[in-house]
Every structure is written in C-alpha cells, then in structure tokens.
Amino acid sequence: MSRQNLSHSLGNLPVPVRFGRRVLFALLQALSLLLILPAGNAAQGNIVIFSSSPAPVYDQVARLLKANLNEQCGDLGAECAPHQIHILAQEKAGERVVIPPNTRLIITLGQHAGQLIHDLDTGLPTLHALIPKSAYEQLGGGANHSAIYLDQPISRQLQLARIIIPDPHIGLLISPLTTPVRERLSAAAAIQGIPVTYRDVDDTHRLGPLLKEVLEESNVLLALPDPTIFNRSTIFNILLSSYHNKVPVIGFSSAYVKAGALIATYSTPEDIAHHLAETTRDFLHPGTGALPDPSYPKYFSVAVNRNVARSLGISLPDETDIIRQMLEDNKP
Incomplete structure (x- = not known):
C-alpha cells in the first residue's frame, strides 16, 4: 500500500x-x-591483530596495519569499513588470550603469537606474519590459515650473492629448524650453477669449528633468520670471523647490516603492514572470503654497510639501483 x-x-x-x-x-x-542501508553492515565483525609481546616492532606493524586498513577499506565501503580493528598483546607469559566475539579474521605477529593462536584452535581464518617459513610449516597450516613469511624468497638471496661476487660460492649454517631452507636453496642454486657449502649445527657448542669450515670453503655467507644459530650471543663472533676471513655476509635485517653484515634484503614494518593490509582487504572483498596461499613479502628494501664493503674491496651500486636491478631480473 x-x-x-x-x-x-x-x-x-x-x-x-x-x-x-x-x-x-x-x-x-x-x-x-x-x-x-548497505548490506555490509549486517556482516560487521572484528579484525584482531595479536602479538605475544609488546615488542616495538610488533607494536609498529600493528599500528601501521590498522592505519593502512582504515585507509584501504575506504575503497570497499560497507564490506570493509564497519569492521572493528582490535590490537591485542599478551603482556605476560601464560596470560589468557581472549578473542572478541564475531571476529572475522585474526592476524598474528611473530612466531610465538602464531603458535598461541594455533594452539587455541579457534577455527577462525588466521593470517600469520613476522614468522619464518620453516616455523609456519611446523604449525601445520590449515585450510583457513595463511602467512606472509618473515624471510625473503631464495631468488632474492641468490640475486644478492651475484651482485656481491660474480661467481659466488654460498656458505650456510643449518639447524633442524632451517633444514628445509637448505634443501630449497641448494636446488635453486644448482639450477643457476651456484655451489653451496653447508654444515648442520646440531650442537651450538660446535658452532665455532663448523663456521670455520664453511668460511674456508665459501666466498659469501648467507645468514638465515634462525634464532638457534643467529642470535645475540653468536652474532658478534660470526660476523667477526667472517670479516677476518674476507667473506662477506648476506644478512636478513638492517640491524644485521649495521652490526657488520655487508648487505641484506629485508622487509620493513611499513612493507609488512602494507602487504598485510592488501591481503586483508582482498579477504574482505565481496565474494572472496578466502585467504591466499602463504607467500614471501611482496615489498622489500635493501641495506648496505659501506664501511664493510670498502674494507673487503667490494664495490656496490646504490641501494635504489640494487632494488631496481633485482626487480628487472624478476620480470618475465
């Protein structure tokens, strides 16, 4: 009527x-x-960004991610904008983790946070970040789980090795945590004709002698994000031994380069937050509702220690030129 x-x-x-x-x-x-009213309002839910500690890097990524989501979700209107974004951190070990009701997506920051959410078995779609590929694979993944790895793809590591030395011979120190990395790297390097020397470090007390053997047989050492081998207790001795043997080190963070590694490709908190926001936006897009396959960071930066380069007699292009060269090499 x-x-x-x-x-x-x-x-x-x-x-x-x-x-x-x-x-x-x-x-x-x-x-x-x-x-x-837009139908998306009926689907309003929560997006939880969870870290296992209030570490500065987690806090920075979380806040940048929230800002990115608020900016990018404007393009999706009601399908994205109405979602409430919660930043949660486990302040104390053993503290109970409470996921808000009506949560559509959990984003974990860090390996420990990923393990905690995995153990909770919430059944909710979960996107892991700042976690090594090997650690994510140990979680077992799942149909509604995905990840943006902490480590860089092997292709970028091989590119850096060739930029440093025309005929690289890569040295590796491997723990049980990074055994899969050795297998993937060795296979990829073999295709390009790059030899790889490695030693399995089952006992950290033997790290010194094993490092000496690797440095004697290689001309570039690739450091992996493996806390068993590369940590605060070992970083100084590894870098010092490499320097004395005139073997440049490819690091996995800008901090490692500042400490004495020659070069590193890594993803900044801004890079990770941008990639996470894009993945979340696509997940929330109407008709999608599914997370993509796990992937390496889409965005990356390069850092060079010029003092170490001069001491080793290695001439390197500007960081911007290195990135441009890497991107050009990856074009089909």
Missing part, C-alpha cells in the same frame, strides 16, 4: 486512531532507511 493510499485510509479513522498515524509514518520512514 502506498503512503498516499495509507494516508487516505487513515483519514477516515476516528481521531484517537488518526493521532497514531504520525507514529506510523515515523516507523515507515525508519523502515525505509533500514532498507537502503
């Missing part, structure tokens, strides 16, 4: 009943507003 017909019918009613048509009109107007 149209509003005009309804008004005409109400006009014949007794005054006490006619008085109520104002209320009825108000209800009709409210109903019409509800009918034209």
